[in-house]
Amino acid sequence: MMNKTWEDDWRRSLHSSSCRRIIDEKGWSNDRFWREWTAYAQVVKLGGYPGKLVDLVQANMEPGSTLLDIGAGTGAFALPLAATCRQIIALDPSRHQLNLLAEQAQAQSIDNIVLQQASWPEAAAALVEPVDYCLASYSMFTDDIRAFLSRLAETARRGFFIVFRAGPVDPLRTFCYGPAFAVDYLCLYNILHDLGYLCDVHIVERQYMIPLSLVIEQYRFSHRTPAEIEYFLRENGRLVDKDGEQHCRHRVLDALLYWKRSV
Numbered sequence: 001m002m003n004k005t006w007e008d009d010w011r012r013s014l015h016s017s018s019c020r021r022i023i024d025e026k027g028w029s030n031d032r033f034w035r036e037w038t039a040y041a042q043v044v045k046l047g048g049y050p051g052k053l054v055d056l057v058q059a060n061m062e063p064g065s066t067l068l069d070i071g072a073g074t075g076a077f078a079l080p081l082a083a084t085c086r087q088i089i090a091l092d093p094s095r096h097q098l099n100l101l102a103e104q105a106q107a108q109s110i111d112n113i114v115l116q117q118a119s120w121p122e123a124a125a126a127l128v129e130p131v132d133y134c135l136a137s138y139s140m141f142t143d144d145i146r147a148f149l150s151r152l153a154e155t156a157r158r159g160f161f162i163v164f165r166a167g168p169v170d171p172l173r174t175f176c177y178g179p180a181f182a183v184d185y186l187c188l189y190n191i192l193h194d195l196g197y198l199c200d201v202h203i204v205e206r207q208y209m210i211p212l213s214l215v216i217e218q219y220r221f222s223h224r225t226p227a228e229i230e231y232f233l234r235e236n237g238r239l240v241d242k243d244g245e246q247h248c249r250h251r252v253l254d255a256l257l258y259w260k261r262s263v
């Protein structure tokens with residue numbers, strides 16, 4: 001019998017994730033999912049994400065470098081990093097996400113982000129030039145995580161950054177979508193280690209509150225009613241009255257894995 005591997009765990013976790021379950025259940029494309037998940041941009045903003053993670057990436061990067069942001073989404077990293085990078089390629093399969101990123105770049109007069117609508121690792125072969133750094137944050141929506149990570153590492157001339165969950169899954173998510181097998185950053189750390197990349201790790205904590213109405217919108221694809229969600233949060237002491245509106249307390253741990261090529 002073959003031993004279970006980190007890659008098996010990754011696939012199992014990916015297929016149990018709420019995002020993949022919604023996509024499969026509704027028969028949506030990746031782009032449709034991000035288009036429909038209207039609460040996403042606001043949750044990111046109010047959640048203080050990426051916060052200190054950007055400073056840590058910046059501190060470990062040569063100014064004036066090129067960066068490939070894989071699964072850039074709405075630009076949580078690409079937009080703030082544009083000030084220190086010479087050029088950023090923001091790669092994402094979702095046209096919707098890239099449009100939101102482009103709107104923000106224009107509003108902030110940022111002109112050194114190039115958009116590329118594509119999926120990783122498939123897009124690796126089409127890259128014209130290597131880049132100094134690669135970054136992938138919560139964007140590894142692939143069964144072939146080994147190929148995703150190895151192509152990312154090979155493409156980066158100087159180093160790479162990976163961001164993924166460090167703490168347990170939010171109990172609210174379990175309440176809404178049911179128990180699910182979920183890996184954390186250690187899975188990625190170990191696959192990278194097997195590939196020959198020994199990464200440094202930083203764990204960053206975020207504590208934030210978001211309005212209950214936004215939490216309810218965030219979980220609108222689950223089978224729980226708004227009243228059930230409110231009851232669960234109240235019972236768990238997570239509701240706080242702020243400015244006359246109910247807000248929900250969150251605590252999230254993100255892990256930043258980084259690796260630098262020795263010269």
Ligand SMILES: C[S@@+](CC[C@H](N)C(=O)[O-])C[C@H]1O[C@@H](n2cnc3c(N)ncnc32)[C@H](O)[C@@H]1O
Pocket residue numbers: 030034044070071072073074075076077091092093094097118119120121136137138139140141142
């Ligand atoms: C949770 S968002 C994260 C966005 C951004 N990296 C951040 O940290 O805010 C995940 C993004 O990964 C993108 N994505 C999904 N599958 C991908 C793939 N195979 N290659 C690259 N990006 C992918 C999605 O379209 C989405 O924009």
